[in-house]
Amino acid sequence: xxxxxxxxxxxxxxxxxxxxxxxxxxxxxxxxxxxxxxxxxxxxxxxxxxxxxxxxxxxxxxxxxxxxxxxxxxxxxxxxxxxxxxxxxxxxxxxxxxxxxxxxxxxxxxxxx
Amino acid sequence: xxxxxxxxxxxxxxxxxxxxxxxxxxxxxxxxxxxxxxxxxxxxxxxxxxxxxxxxxxxxxxxxxxxxxxxxxxxxxxxxxxxxxxxxxxxxxxxxxxxxxxxxxxxxxxxxxxxxxxxxxxxxxxxxxxxxxxxxxxxxxxxxxxxxxxxxxxxxxxxxxxxxxxxxxxxxxxxxxxxxxxxxxxxxxxxxxxxxxxxxxxxxxxxxxxxxxxxxxxxxxxxxxxxxxxxxxxxxxxxxxxxxxxxxxxxxxxxxxxxxxxxxxxxxxxxxxxxxxxxxxxxxxxxxxxxxxxxxxxxxxxxxxxxxxxxxxxxxxxxxxxxxxxxxxxxxxxxxxxxxxxxxxxxxxxxxxxxxxxxxx
Numbered sequence: 356x357x358x359x360x361x362x363x364x365x366x367x368x369x370x371x372x373x374x375x376x377x378x379x380x381x382x383x384x385x386x387x388x389x390x391x392x393x394x395x396x397x398x399x400x401x402x403x404x405x406x407x408x409x410x411x412x413x414x415x416x417x418x419x420x421x422x423x424x425x426x427x428x429x430x431x432x433x434x435x436x437x438x439x440x441x442x443x444x445x446x447x448x449x450x451x452x453x454x455x456x457x458x459x460x461x462x463x464x465x466x467x468x
Numbered sequence: 469x470x471x472x473x474x475x476x477x478x479x480x481x482x483x484x485x486x487x488x489x490x491x492x493x494x495x496x497x498x499x500x501x502x503x504x505x506x507x508x509x510x511x512x513x514x515x516x517x518x519x520x521x522x523x524x525x526x527x528x529x530x531x532x533x534x535x536x537x538x539x540x541x542x543x544x545x546x547x548x549x550x551x552x553x554x555x556x557x558x559x560x561x562x563x564x565x566x567x568x569x570x571x572x573x574x575x576x577x578x579x580x581x582x583x584x585x586x587x588x589x590x591x592x593x594x595x596x597x598x599x600x601x602x603x604x605x606x607x608x609x610x611x612x613x614x615x616x617x618x619x620x621x622x623x624x625x626x627x628x629x630x631x632x633x634x635x636x637x638x639x640x641x642x643x644x645x646x647x648x649x650x651x652x653x654x655x656x657x658x659x660x661x662x663x664x665x666x667x668x669x670x671x672x673x674x675x676x677x678x679x680x681x682x683x684x685x686x687x688x689x690x691x692x693x694x695x696x697x698x699x700x701x702x703x704x705x706x707x708x709x710x711x712x713x714x715x716x717x718x719x720x721x722x723x724x725x726x727x728x729x730x731x732x733x734x735x736x737x738x739x740x741x742x743x744x745x746x747x748x749x750x751x752x753x754x755x756x757x758x759x760x761x762x763x764x765x766x767x768x769x770x771x772x773x774x775x776x777x778x779x780x781x782x783x784x785x786x787x788x789x790x791x792x793x794x795x796x797x798x799x800x801x802x803x804x805x806x807x808x809x810x811x812x813x814x815x816x817x818x819x820x821x822x823x824x825x826x827x828x829x
Contacts (some may be wrong), residue, residue, distance in 0.1 A: 356701075356702040356703060356704060357702075358702060358795065358796065359701050359702050359703060359736065362795045363537065363736070363739055363743055363791075364739070366743055367739060367742060367743040367746075368541055370742060370743060370746045371537045373746075373757060373758075374535065374537065374757075374758055374759055374760060375534060375536065375537060376761065377757070377761050378528075378532035378533055378534040378535070379532060379533050379534075379535065379577050379760060380531060380532055380575055380577065380578050380579065380580055381525055381531045381532060381533055381577060381578070382531070382575075382577075382578040382813065383522055383525065383531050383815070384575060385575055385576050385578065386518065386522065386576045386805055387523075389518065389572065389573055389576055390514065390518040391573065393513065393514045393518060393573075394514065396510060397507060397510055397514065400503055400506055400507045400510070401488050401507060402806055403503055404500060404503050404504060404507065406628075407496060407499070407500045408496060408665070408732060409496075409500075411502070413469075416504065417511075422504075425500075428663070429671070433496070433497050433500070434485075434487040435482065435485060435486065435497060436478070436481045436482040436484075436486075437478060437482065438478045438479045438482040439479075440478065441592075444611060450505060450508065453501050453504065455482070456478065456482065456486075456497075456501060457498065457501050457502065457505075458660060458713065459479075459482055459483050459486045459815055460486055460494050460497060460498050460501070461498070462775060463483075463486045463487055463489075463494060464491065464494055464495070464498070467491060
């Protein structure tokens with residue numbers, strides 16, 4: 356351990372100080388472009404989601420309560436069953452649960468050919 | 469809804485509900501779920517990296533971000549780079565920078581005019597380290613032959629020549645599970661295979677790489693008696709939790725200890741090669757300088773006309789590790805390997821091949 360500190364860690368502080376001092380260049384143009392691309396992509400994705408049959412214009416897709424309605428409870432909607440629940444007993448809409456649902460659907464579709 | 473007797477009941481009902489839907493309904497639901505998951509992921513990216521970087525350059529009043537490296541940020545000796553600057557709210561961790569996305573987020577970090585960005589990443593570092601410290605002959609053989617480890621493992625695991633993608637993925641998952649102390653349950657969960665199959669695969673793994681399990685037992689025994697783990701570089705991690713009466717706490721301490729012996733070694737190897745390389749850049753009068761280290765990789769910026777010399781030194785330091793040999797007299801049983809990329813930015817690098825230690829630029 357002493358050897359590690361004396362021969363490696365301490366001498367490398369200079370290198371790290373150098374890195375911290377100089378920083379890392381950001382290309383503001385690329386930052387804006389990538390930011391815009393990402394935004395457009397997200398907006399398109401969102402628009403697409405609102406075209407799905409069981410989603411209403413008034414639904415907020417980042418609200419868990421609205422998602423529970425869309426996925427599980429709304430009559431005439433998807434009416435799926437939540438594979439898991441949250442600690443407080445609500446149906447879960449977390450990423451792992453949604454992935455599980457996807458898996459179930461994929462399995463079912465595969466078995467139907 | 470939501471009144472389940474035990475954990476798996478929801479899954480069963482969900483499956484039968486899915487089974488009662490029409491194919492069209494399922495297709496619709498599938499597209500919705502996929503879209504929703506994508507949206508969540510990419511909204512998070514936009515928030516963390518685009519907004520985070522924007523805030524940081526605004527705060528710094530220059531088109532730069534500054535990284536704060538911490539030697540004491542982790543318990544394994546890995547470096548953590550905590551935040552761009554003192555203001556936590558602007559913290560953007562490089563460690564979670566995604567590699568492959570449609571929109572190349574890494575490319576916002578660039579080299580200045582006339583310079584290039586080099587990113588050199590140790591390949592399969594943790595498993596190489598594991599095969600060395602566990603003295604696992606079979607795995608070492610794979611690395612020494614330069615074979616693709618996961619395909620090699622899958623061949624031994626399933627005892628056949630032609631391996632499917634899924635089988636390779638299973639082999640890869642098992643290898644990493646072992647490193648992080650997972651069991652058959654985790655394997656069944658991640659790969660979506662039946663529990664019994666997962667148990668069988670892990671049993672097979674014990675026959676394929678017995679050395680790893682002997683090593684695990686050794687480490688576990690050592691931690692239980694001494695309440696600490698140590699790495700080959702002499703780093704120690706105290707694990708007082710192993711004396712706990714709670715079994716799950718003890719098991720967590722054992723997992724942490726095992727992982728420590730591997731991850732800490734890997735991070736010290738990186739530290740040594742970083743130090744060695746930056747010393748040699750200076751000695752050779754090169755303008756190349758490291759700008760960041762992320763996990764098992766080193767990022768360097770150097771003038772265009774120095775690329776060849778810089779890469780040659782970097783390759784030698786990382787792959788032939790003279791600094792480690794000299795200081796610690798450690799010689800690894802397996803060769804180390806790197807993937808080096810050169811480009812205008814962090815994100816648009818092209819892979820560079822090396823022949824006899826020299827880059828083909």
